[in-house]
Amino acid sequence: MSGCPLHSTHSPSSSPPVAVSTDDELAFLAEAHHGHILEERLALCRSALLAQQPAPLTCSELTWAGRIAWRNHARCIGRLYWRSLTVRDHRHLDSADEIAASLREHLEFAQADGNVRPVLTVYAPPNRPGGLAPRIWNHQLCAYAGYRHRDGTFLGDPKNIALTEQALALGWQPPSTPGRFDLLPWIVAGRDGSPQLIPLPAGLVREVRLRHPQFAWFEKLELRWYAVPVITDMRLHAAGTDYPAAPFNGWYMGTEIGARNLADTDRYNLLPVIAEKLGLDQRSPRSLWKDRALLELNAAVLHSYETDGVKLVDHHTASAEFMKFCEREKSAGREVSARWDWIVPPLSPATTTVFHTPMREFPTTPDFHAQPPVWV
Numbered sequence: 366m367s368g369c370p371l372h373s374t375h376s377p378s379s380s381p382p383v384a385v386s387t388d389d390e391l392a393f394l395a396e397a398h399h400g401h402i403l404e405e406r407l408a409l410c411r412s413a414l415l416a417q418q419p420a421p422l423t424c425s426e427l428t429w430a431g432r433i434a435w436r437n438h439a440r441c442i443g444r445l446y447w448r449s450l451t452v453r454d455h456r457h458l459d460s461a462d463e464i465a466a467s468l469r470e471h472l473e474f475a476q477a478d479g480n481v482r483p484v485l486t487v488y489a490p491p492n493r494p495g496g497l498a499p500r501i502w503n504h505q506l507c508a509y510a511g512y513r514h515r516d517g518t519f520l521g522d523p524k525n526i527a528l529t530e531q532a533l534a535l536g537w538q539p540p541s542t543p544g545r546f547d548l549l550p551w552i553v554a555g556r557d558g559s560p561q562l563i564p565l566p567a568g569l570v571r572e573v574r575l576r577h578p579q580f581a582w583f584e585k586l587e588l589r590w591y592a593v594p595v596i597t598d599m600r601l602h603a604a605g606t607d608y609p610a611a612p613f614n615g616w617y618m619g620t621e622i623g624a625r626n627l628a629d630t631d632r633y634n635l636l637p638v639i640a641e642k643l644g645l646d647q648r649s650p651r652s653l654w655k656d657r658a659l660l661e662l663n664a665a666v667l668h669s670y671e672t673d674g675v676k677l678v679d680h681h682t683a684s685a686e687f688m689k690f691c692e693r694e695k696s697a698g699r700e701v702s703a704r705w706d707w708i709v710p711p712l713s714p715a716t717t718t719v720f721h722t723p724m725r726e727f728p729t730t731p732d733f734h735a736q737p738p739v740w741v
């Protein structure tokens with residue numbers, strides 16, 4: 366699942382709110398039951414929703430809900446593989462410790478020694494509107510700390526400054542010499558809603574040290590990124606029910622790392638550093654120093670993941686796969702909801718077919734939605 370969402374700096378707004386009927390919410394069950402919605406399953410779910418209770422989905426219905434939510438997600442270019450999603454039904458877990466153990470399993474199973482597997486784990490929904498439910502405070506299972514210094518400068522990933530501050534407030538001890546790539550602990554709340562700091566066991570998170578296929582100096586920049594993006598802060602909406610903790614992952618598309626995380630000026634901002642090493646003239650934009658630096662950074666990402674045997678897709682292949690997904694959806698009689706500004710890759714966009722493809726976003730269910738950070 367490269368994607369979901371791919372471009373990390375867009376503001377987290379949910380899909381446009383629309384009135385959806387209970388029947389629309391439950392329509393996906395037809396797929397779960399091979400074309401027929403079983404009347405008794407429908408009736409049970411309808412009456413639960415009417416009583417403002419979560420729909421009592423079976424494990425296999427939940428699996429379909431997760432896969433269709435991925436298939437529906439307008440911001441994801443990697444949807445061709447939606448059927449391959451492994452769904453883990455962990456709605457029975459209560460405590461933060463149990464959930465943390467389940468998250469460690471999720472990550473290990475997803476990393477799969479480099480052969481990244483798309484996985485979704487679903488924790489309990491609140492059992493009444495506004496009720497408590499498990500929640501993961503992190504944006505992703507793997508992320509680097511961002512430290513703000515008093516003089517306004519910062520170290521690490523600026524995207525994670527707020528979460529880093531939450532972790533510190535809960536007693537997290539960063540390394541004695543803080544660095545640019547310090548893995549953050551998890552903050553997990555069980556069904557009681559109270560946040561618990563969960564330290565990461567050493568060696569759990571697989572990372573890739575970046576080097577370039579031609580430039581030996583690149584490795585000396587000591588850049589790295591983690592293998593798998595596991596999104597932990599979106600809610601799954603399925604069968605009229607919200608699941609606030611439903612972490613999922615696919616594999617990376619190279620440009621997410623090379624053209625955004627490491628390149629954006631409000632992230633690692635590395636283009637000036639790389640341009641300097643390349644000996645490019647940064648005085649005029651017309652030297653295309655940004656473009657050249659960007660290209661070499663992305664070449665390094667693709668090369669390093671490939672040599673380390675960690676699955677990651679390049680943006681040309683991802684674009685072609687998305688077009689194939691659209692064709693298959695068309696033959697299945699379904700329109701694809703898609704956001705052009707999220708689907709089109711940020712590197713050499715017009716060389717990919719998706720750039721030249723008109724797209725339209727419309728509300729879908731099941732789907733994944735952004736939700737505000739717990740501490741806001």
Ligand code: ARG
Pocket residue numbers: 366367368369370371372373594596614615616617618621622626
């Ligand atoms: N863009 C985010 C990041 O760079 C990850 C979003 C999900 N990406 C994916 N390939 N499933 O960390």
